[in-house]
Amino acid sequence: MRRRFTPLDALVVAGLLALNWAVLGRDRGEPSAAEIVSASGIRQVRLGAGVVRVGGPLGETVVEVAPDGVRVASSPCPLQLCVRQGWVRRPGGVVACLPNRVAVRVAGREGVDAVGR
Amino acid sequence: MSRQLRRWAAPLAVLALVAWYGVSRRPEPPPAVETRFLMDTLVSVTLWGTDRADAPGRIGVAFEALEAVDRAMARKEGTPLWALNRAGGGILDPATAEVVSASLAWARRTGGAFDPTVAPLIDLWDVLAGPHPPPSGGQIAAALGRVGWERVRFAPGPPARVDLGGTALDLGAIAKGYALDRAAAALRAGGAADFIVNAGGDLVVAGSKGGRPWRVGIQHPRDPERFLRVVEPRPGALVTSGDYERFYEWEGERVHHILDPRTGRPAGGCRSVTVWASRAIDADALATAVFVLGPDAGLALLEATAGAEGLVVDAVGRVRETAGFGRVAPGAAGR
Numbered sequence: 212m213r214r215r216f217t218p219l220d221a222l223v224v225a226g227l228l229a230l231n232w233a234v235l236g237r238d239r240g241e242p243s244a245a246e247i248v249s250a251s252g253i254r255q256v257r258l259g260a261g262v263v264r265v266g267g268p269l270g271e272t273v274v275e276v277a278p279d280g281v282r283v284a285s286s287p288c289p290l291q292l293c294v295r296q297g298w299v300r301r302p303g304g305v306v307a308c309l310p311n312r313v314a315v316r317v318a319g320r321e322g323v324d325a326v327g328r
Numbered sequence: 329m330s331r332q333l334r335r336w337a338a339p340l341a342v343l344a345l346v347a348w349y350g351v352s353r354r355p356e357p358p359p360a361v362e363t364r365f366l367m368d369t370l371v372s373v374t375l376w377g378t379d380r381a382d383a384p385g386r387i388g389v390a391f392e393a394l395e396a397v398d399r400a401m402a403r404k405e406g407t408p409l410w411a412l413n414r415a416g417g418g419i420l421d422p423a424t425a426e427v428v429s430a431s432l433a434w435a436r437r438t439g440g441a442f443d444p445t446v447a448p449l450i451d452l453w454d455v456l457a458g459p460h461p462p463p464s465g466g467q468i469a470a471a472l473g474r475v476g477w478e479r480v481r482f483a484p485g486p487p488a489r490v491d492l493g494g495t496a497l498d499l500g501a502i503a504k505g506y507a508l509d510r511a512a513a514a515l516r517a518g519g520a521a522d523f524i525v526n527a528g529g530d531l532v533v534a535g536s537k538g539g540r541p542w543r544v545g546i547q548h549p550r551d552p553e554r555f556l557r558v559v560e561p562r563p564g565a566l567v568t569s570g571d572y573e574r575f576y577e578w579e580g581e582r583v584h585h586i587l588d589p590r591t592g593r594p595a596g597g598c599r600s601v602t603v604w605a606s607r608a609i610d611a612d613a614l615a616t617a618v619f620v621l622g623p624d625a626g627l628a629l630l631e632a633t634a635g636a637e638g639l640v641v642d643a644v645g646r647v648r649e650t651a652g653f654g655r656v657a658p659g660a661a662g663r
Contacts, residue, residue: 289458
């Protein structure tokens with residue numbers, strides 16, 4: 212009599228699990244790209260793109276897009292809150308220079324649908 | 329036959345388990361989202377379950393509603409509110425009349441902690457201009473002399489009229505809430521049931537995300553990378569006021585934009601206040617009032633206000649909330 216569950220069966224199950232992980236398991240809320248919102252619209256930038264210069268009503272906002280997050284390196288706004296915010300790494304996280312109308316969002320699967328602030 | 333069945337039973341069961349796991353973990357299709365700069369902040373409209381082709385039109389209607397409020401009620405040169413302040417009063421359009429009426433009602437209810445005549449103080453402190461020495465006591469006293477909601481005479485009409493009694497209106501602490509309500513009404517009129525309208529972190533939440541509650545992170549007031557809490561709010565408005573939104577530091581003191589109309593200085597009792605109410609206009613006014621009143625009197629106000637709940641982070645970082653906040657904004661599972 213054959214065994215009910217053969218090594219071949221185990222291999223098939225392991226393969227299915229691996230396929231499942233490969234398709235779905237990678238989506239673990241890691242940043243996938245950066246979205247830059249400005250007066251000229253929304254554009255996607257790949258993570259790790261480095262320095263991106265974005266124009267606004269006050270002048271130029273310098274955005275830094277690293278492999279794992281984004282920050283505003285400099286901006287011509289009076290309060291400098293965007294610069295002080297530092298690195299944003301959480302998917303869905305936003306750093307915005309409201310006076311210069313530039314915002315950068317970390318794209319990726321977000322843990323929340325909105326942030327109350 | 330039964331032997332065959334026995335042989336395949338275990339692999340089939342595992343296969344079913346793997347399939348179920350895969351389906352349950354499958355990322356949902358993303359909702360339609362549009363983001364614009366509006367009302368001096370970043371505004372997003374998130375719409376769930378709408379056909380991709382219909383979404384831009386529906387979202388566009390919501391933005392039109394928000395823009396209409398901004399055009400009428402921003403205190404900027406050229407707006408009707410600007411003209412009203414210059415003239416010392418006049419006839420109000422129905423939307424502005426509704427907001428002025430509500431703002432005076434909240435001023436009365438909060439003992440002036442919320443005051444729509446705070447404009448001279450906002451101009452004096454001019455926080456948005458960036459770091460500069462705070463005004464002197466004499467300057468503050470002079471500005472306070474032109475602040476006082478009791479001096480405003482409002483007649484509902486129609487047409488509605490207002491006499492400002494020497495004050496000037498700034499509706500910035502309530503008009504955003506009204507705009508959110510108008511945007512939500514426009515979305516509903518267009519057939520949308522499941523959406524979030526987010527104006528700089530002040531939210532109207534409606535329906536759900538494919539049967540699952542919307543998840544909202546409440547910003548930690550001192551760590552931009554952390555949430556204070558992740559909640560699944562009941563449909564309604566969730567509005568937050570914080571001293572971290574617009575501020576600068578001067579000689580070790582945080583100079584922020586939420587001014588106490590009674591002292592003429594930035595309110596010092598809270599770091600952030602989050603209020604839930606069914607209407608955003610009420611949540612907006614209450615969030616400012618509670619921030620100004622401080623945690624004790626502010627939470628007491630919320631407990632005494634039917635249909636409003638709230639969460640306060642006080643000046644040293646302690647988190648306190650009304651007895652019913654967890655009911656209207658329960659913590660999200662599996663965060």
